[in-house]
Amino acid sequence: MVGVRQFDEDEMIATALDVFWRKGLHDATMQDLAAATGVQRGSLYNAYGDKEAIFLRAFDQYTGQFLEAAGNALSNADAAAGLRRFFDMIIVNMTDGSPPRGCLTTRTALDAAISSTDVRQRVQDVLTRLEQLIGKAIGTGPGKRSAADASRLARVIVTYTRGLAVMERAGYSRKQLRELAGTFIDAVVDNA
Amino acid sequence: MVGVRQFDEDEMIATALDVFWRKGLHDATMQDLAAATGVQRGSLYNAYGDKEAIFLRAFDQYTGQFLEAAGNALSNADAAAGLRRFFDMIIVNMTDGSPPRGCLTTRTALDAAISSTDVRQRVQDVLTRLEQLIGKAIGTGPGKRSAADASRLARVIVTYTRGLAVMERAGYSRKQLRELAGTFIDAVVDNA
DNA sequence: ATCATTATTGACACTATCGTCAAGATTGAC
């Protein structure tokens, strides 16, 4: 290595993640990224190629954090309690910031029609992995549930988390989202 | 009236709706609208002012159709059967076309951060009205449900429909969405 | 200390979209 990078890559990606989270893949511009990170546009092109390459790195960082936090929240002897912690975590996650940033995965999924195969694949991956985490958490409960049922239910729960993300974008407050989550858990999980 | 409009306004809005449905408010351009409708860009500006005014008209047309169809599907003596018909309707609605168009309301909700107050308000309105339709349908069932419970549950169901719309964008097929809806109804409604 | 290599910088060309406007075309009203 001779000419050496003048910026910290991890820090750069973390800042880029913030920009993408607030603006979305589609609406965030290279100028936005340059302004936020203090790295010139030309340097970004040189270092990463294009905007989507930067997004993929930032998104990977995001999903890593997110899935870890989800796993932690879900790890609880009592499946219902774990789910409650999990829902609380994602609701805080999507209502954080001012204005709230929403859910990056959901926003990206909706942008996906315009995006590349790579982006679509990442979205599917994170949803699948989340489904597996949830399936494991509810499967190991005081199970009178079959494995097939747990798997189906896990996907329903993932779907509901996506619904909450949309409701947040529609203007529902953190408190309203918590109530929505509570009603859902009461209806689906405890009764199932 | 002297110089008279050279195009059919209803037809124009219907075509615009198709464009917005496929591309989204944000990504559809006036050029797209002009090309699809055969009306020149300048004429569209003259007739409506800007893109968002056209969108609002198209969206109103859409929500009118949508809510009517939802009401029809839900009108059933058996609340669970009505819900099944309702979910089937929205799943067909969002997976129709090739490639599927998805759910316009959900897409618009996600765009909403960039959009005007008017657009945001329309999205909230359609969700609220849908919630009311569902509340009425499940409330009039063989109710051992309190009115407050029915209301809460209705909002949960609306939220779940939004989740299905996101899952569709993430790549889930009509068949998978139907299974997701079925599992949800079994878990939430029949057991509640 | 020199050099070869890489990063940075700012300018450039290109494309897309927007919104406006003046000139021309059309047509209902009288």
Place this chain on the structure above:
DNA sequence: GTCAATCTTGACGATAGTGTCAATAATGAT
């Protein structure tokens, strides 16, 4: 049939974003 009002048309300027490139600067390796 004339006219005034309205619509249509095509061109224009402005803005924003993309990706590229040549010139410059910096630095690890020798």
